[in-house]
């Protein structure tokens with residue numbers, strides 16, 4: 014009998030490819046309302062619209078599926094963030110080209126871009142199947158493991174909760190957005206990637222419980238970037254109240270997995286100016 018490796022990756026499910034583009038105004042006189050007008054005229058599939066979302070759900074193979082949204086950044090080193098979700102890397106490239114050809118792009122200088130894909134990590138299932146494989150004298154990845162995994166993954170793909178993670182909506186009532194890239198630590202003596210799968214599964218379960226306290230207040234989109242970017246994940250949060258970003262991320266800092274293993278890039282915070290974000294509250 015071969016001993017299963019101590020550390021192996023969790024199985025993951027992927028959905029839409031994602032591109033976060035950060036720009037600075039070339040003309041410092043640009044403001045929010047002019048940006049919103051330019052976004053409207055950039056058009057050609059770049060704006061978020063409900064129709065492309067439901068079409069995406071119904072026909073996952075439709076290469077036009079997905080959406081883009083534009084945010085005005087506040088208090089940042091940059092001015093605009095554009096987030097595109099599309100169901101193939103090529104479709105994402107088309108969205109990138111469409112934006113580059115628009116009037117709006119003539120007014121923008123690129124500052125940063127982050128390429129990733131929506132991801133649901135199956136820690137719990139992978140850990141369970143790995144334990145079962147060991148118990149029956151098999152190995153991770155053997156026939157029985159792969160067959161059961163296929164069934165479990167299919168069931169997960171059918172669940173509304175997982176589909177929401179893989180094919181996220183732009184929440185209609187959450188106009189604020191916070192985006193940051195992150196990685197898990199790989200220091201000697203503090204290395205996420207050498208923890209056992211059981212330990213990682215336990216930590217991620219606790220992470221999920223902490224996060225669930227923000228259900229209805231913050232919508233998170235986790236995108237995996239290993240092999241696509243320098244950072245390992247993108248964290249995109251939408252909220253009705255921007256203070257919820259601070260509260261959630263503070264709670265996460267004290268949650269064991271972030272406290273011990275998380276490393277962060279720059280944070281980009283702003284307000285959605287396109288799509289179905291509600292108008293700014295008056296008074």
Ligand code: 76R
Nearest residue numbers: 134217220221224225227233235246248262265266271275
């Ligand atoms: O309910 C579930 O089973 C989903 C559990 C879940 C996973 C697997 C979950 C829930 N997350 C998962 C994965 Mn998350 N998340 C972050 C950050 O700032 C920080 O300290 C970390 C940034 C926040 C704020 C956040 C919020 N999550 C991940 C991953 C992939 C890691 C991996 O695979 O190793 C990362 C990098 C990550 C980071 N998480 C939640 C939240 C919130 C609010 C929830 C609960 C809401 C929900 O269930 O959708």
